[in-house]
Amino acid sequence: MLPVIYYIGLSAVLFTIGALGVLIRHNPIVIFMSVELMLNSANLAFVAYARAFGELSGQIFVFFVMTVAAAEVAVGLALIVAIFRSKHSIDIDQMNTLKG
């Protein structure tokens, strides 16, 4: 069995890619995908540690995370559709009405 550090390393790499994607990309759909990437990296870490420590709670948490991710995507996509309807664009930098 592979040592747990490999899984964690992969998880960290995935998280970093996701985080950078969130920070860098302009397209909100891509940002969502990056967020999914970060969530899944967290899932991977949960599963890996659950297996390593023989604990089931980590694996159960993964289901919660996946449920929340699905809900989040549903809400997020609905928001993007609504924004597109009013702005005819989904460029993230054009949504700056909260500017002080």
Place this chain on the structure above:
Amino acid sequence: MSTSAMSISGLFYLVPWVVFFPIIGLLINIILGAFVGRTVMYPSPLSDIPPLGEKAIGVVASLASGLAFVVSALLAVSLTGHPEGVTVPLLEWIKIGSLQVDWAFRVDTLSVTMMLVVSGVGTLIHIYAIGYMHADVRHNGDPGRFRRFFVFMNLFIAAMMILVTGDNYLVLFVGWEGVGLCSYLLIGFWYEKGSGVRTGDGLGNALAAKKAFVANRVGDFGFLIAMFLMFWAFGSLQFEAVFEKAPELAAAQPGMILAITLFMLVGVTGKSAQIPLYVWLPDAMAGPTPVSALIHAATMVTAGVYLVARSSVLYSLVPQAQNIVALAGGLTALFAATIAVAQFDIKKVLAYSTISQLGFMVAAVGMGAFVAGMFHLVMHAFFKALLFLSAGSVIQGVEQGLHHVEHEVGLKKKLKNEGVYMTDHHDVRIAFDPQDMRNMGGLRTRMKTTFAVYLVGALALAGIFPLAGFWSKDEILAESLVLHPAVYWMLTIAAFLTAFYMGRQVLMVFFGRPRTEPAAHAKENSPVMTVPLIVLAVLSVSGGALNLPGVHTFTTWLEHTLVQHTLEHVQEGEFNITVALISTGLALTALFFAWMFYSLRYHELQKLPFAKRPDDPLRGILGPLFSLLENKYKIDELYKFLILDPYVAFSRFLAQVIDWSFWHDWFHDVLIARSFKVLAKGLAVQVDLGLIDGLANGLASASQALAASMRRLQTGFVRNYALAMFLGLIVIFGFLIMRMIAS
């Protein structure tokens, strides 16, 4: 308390009812009178028979007073068995430290005498008033006040009973003030009427009531001081306790007893209308005539005499005080009698006569002739009540004549042609004065009963043998000759004048020919008014039998109360034949003079035309002196000049200079208001606008500046926020990891 409740025997326990019955009567009239009265209140204005409602009210009130009389009579019967008297305690009233005042009833021969007079004469006057007030409320145009009158009358009886039954000076004072209040209420009974000299029409009665109240207040002030001193000196206000300690104190501090008695005298001069406080009594005639009879002749004004008699122990200890009281009484008797000679208002003559007769009583009790004073008090109650009620009957007879004339012929034309003495009121009906004796004459044949009883009363007052006034006045004169010769002469002259002015009055009112149309059409009043008059006339004739020389029933009766305290001071009512002959001779002479002037001479004068003839035969003879007497020696004007005007000027000075100019304009406006304004301005501009607002505004603009600089952080770009979050997370995690490593 000398007598405890255990030893009360006979019917003495009934004594509180002399106060309770009148109170019950007035309560019934207050509560039920409205229902009874309203049903049959306004029948025809000229009907002679009182309607049922009025009758019920009058009967209740008379019955209340009558029951009080029955109780008094029962007490008198009980007293014959226990002449030393008892004290019946009812309630504990005040208990502060060493001061204990109870509402206790003193039943002795003195108080029972007063109770009998008050309730007896009071009941007769109540009955008379049923008829009198029936006409009076209609004449004055407010039948609704009938009930109020009887409520006040019963209240008066109750207050007077408290006064005479009280076992200590404070309870006596409660009654003293109570009767003063009733006097005020009843003088001002028609408060919106009456013509005042100063105010014109419409306030005279209210002013008269106020005058009476204020004059009495001055007297009450003296009485209060006397009570304070008494409490200071004796530690008690209870009669027996005070009298017991009095001789001791008189030996130790004679000045104190003198002060007490003299201050008490001030109260007496107020209530009993003596010099110098008598001025209110003539004006008090503004009240309805039954009030003048009951309160201002028969009972209330004798309260001062009762007070001196009750305090006989104290007065006997200080001859100086006795001397002053006797002189005050004698002077008043003489002084008022001279004024009475020149009055034209039928009630004013009687008012000054009352003052004069009260002077007789005060002089008597002042000299130490307590029995003689009390005897004259009782007799005077009979014949003066009789005279006042008859005068009321005369007035209403003339008023009826006025109504008659008014309906028969044009009143104004008739009266103008007649030559009638009128006030300058624009309404002739009011301007005609039914009380002016110059407007009367010849009533003898028109009001026979009234004439007969009036004659009895006048002769009794004049002191003609064998009527009541002869015996009582003669007793006073006989004793004064022994005790105080100076006063004897004053009283003798006063007695002469008394006979003269009564003769003048009777001749002017009842004899000759009627001088005006209303007098010519005067009518006799209903029996409800004349029967009490007849009863009083019988009493005025036979009253003297109470204390005939040689028998001395009344002296023996009062000795039980007065002697046990005063020992040798109560004088035997010596009958002095010389004195009796002198006074009778003087009275007859006076009546002869009166007949000469007011029958013969007056008749001649009537033949002259109205504009030329003098209104009084004496006016030509006495000249300016007559005007002086007619104007009451201008005492009212003197008081106005000496007391009232300086007082008003002083009040005005206080109001305008002290209060307005100094206090308001300077102190408040200048000192307080202006300095406050300066202070307020300083606070407002410097402190509030400068400091407080500066702080608040500075705080606001500082936070605004801070916010303006901070808002630049909000770029609105989502990725900036995300980056900030990541950086923040990295910082936090970095910190946590560093700490972990460090530990």
